[in-house]
Amino acid sequence: MTAPSPDERALWNISYGLYILTSHLDRRLNGMICNTVMQVTSHPMRISVCVNKENLTHGFISRSGVFAVSILADTAPMELVAHFGFKSGHDVDKFADLAFQQGATGSPLVGDHCLSQLEARVLDSMDMGTHTVFAGDLVAARVLAQGTPMTYANYRQVLKGKVPRNAPTFSANRAAQANEPGPTSGRAANTSPRHVCGVCGYVYDPEKGDPEHGVAPGTPFQETPPDWVCPLCGAPKSAFTPA
Numbered sequence: 043m044t045a046p047s048p049d050e051r052a053l054w055n056i057s058y059g060l061y062i063l064t065s066h067l068d069r070r071l072n073g074m075i076c077n078t079v080m081q082v083t084s085h086p087m088r089i090s091v092c093v094n095k096e097n098l099t100h101g102f103i104s105r106s107g108v109f110a111v112s113i114l115a116d117t118a119p120m121e122l123v124a125h126f127g128f129k130s131g132h133d134v135d136k137f138a139d140l141a142f143q144q145g146a147t148g149s150p151l152v153g154d155h156c157l158s159q160l161e162a163r164v165l166d167s168m169d170m171g172t173h174t175v176f177a178g179d180l181v182a183a184r185v186l187a188q189g190t191p192m193t194y195a196n197y198r199q200v201l202k203g204k205v206p207r208n209a210p211t212f213s214a215n216r217a218a219q220a221n222e223p224g225p226t227s228g229r230a231a232n233t234s235p236r237h238v239c240g241v242c243g244y245v246y247d248p249e250k251g252d253p254e255h256g257v258a259p260g261t262p263f264q265e266t267p268p269d270w271v272c273p274l275c276g277a278p279k280s281a282f283t284p285a
């Protein structure tokens with residue numbers, strides 16, 4: 043008799059925070075969203091992170107031996123999470139137009155919408171197959187502001203955020219559930235429905251359009267330009283479904 047496979051839904055009750063994990067290599071800076079930061083010991087103060095091997099940040103941490111964590115406040119907008127969590131430094135320079143400081147390790151530290159910053163030097167790493175767990179000694183830490191840290195639950199429930207495949211907590215089952223048709227805007231479904239991005243959860247509202255990217259308010263989704271992309275994560279129009 044074979045044992046029943048573990049019920050994946052049990053994992054969905056694990057709590058996490060949400061962080062910008064950064065590192066550098068030579069003069070290049072990079073960062074990504076990470077929910078797998080934890081304090082490992084207090085004497086000495088040590089923290090760990092779990093990073094997908096395909097992420098540029100993984101290569102930077104492996105080679106530089108340092109990383110930093112900027113702890114997001116619950117005021118952080120979806121745009122900030124999408125910037126670091128749905129784009130890769132393989133494709134874009136995420137720090138090109140963003141305010142940051144470089145700390146003791148040389149890693150970039152984000153201040154806006156962040157409560158604290160931590161910097162660590164890698165002590166050891168553990169190969170987890172698709173991911174590596176890096177554990178490090180805390181070499182610097184500072185509190186920037188009082189506030190409530192962003193939680194993973196808040197991100198999913200309030201910001202309606204999703205997680206990409208590279209995140210350790212990605213679940214194809216959960217993603218499929220989230221893609222089920224949601225509530226409509228209250229208008230007849232065939233007039234001008236809102237559309238939701240299947241990658242990051244951004245909702246295109248035809249009443250608002252996307253004026254920043256040349257789509258006037260009142261433009262139905264079908265009439266947005268063929269090369270229009272999700273303003274949050276850059277996914278193509280084909281990634282959208284009616285909300």
Ligand SMILES: Cc1cc2nc3c(=O)[nH]c(=O)nc-3n(C[C@H](O)[C@H](O)[C@H](O)COP(=O)(O)O)c2cc1C
Nearest residue numbers: 075076077078093094097098099127129130131208
């Ligand atoms: C809410 C959320 C949580 C995430 N958590 C992790 C994580 O803990 N580890 C990880 O490797 N990727 C995680 N990711 C995915 C990375 O942020 C994403 O793959 C990013 O584009 C990698 O960027 P890079 O290639 O510039 O390093 C998460 C993404 C989101 C949106």
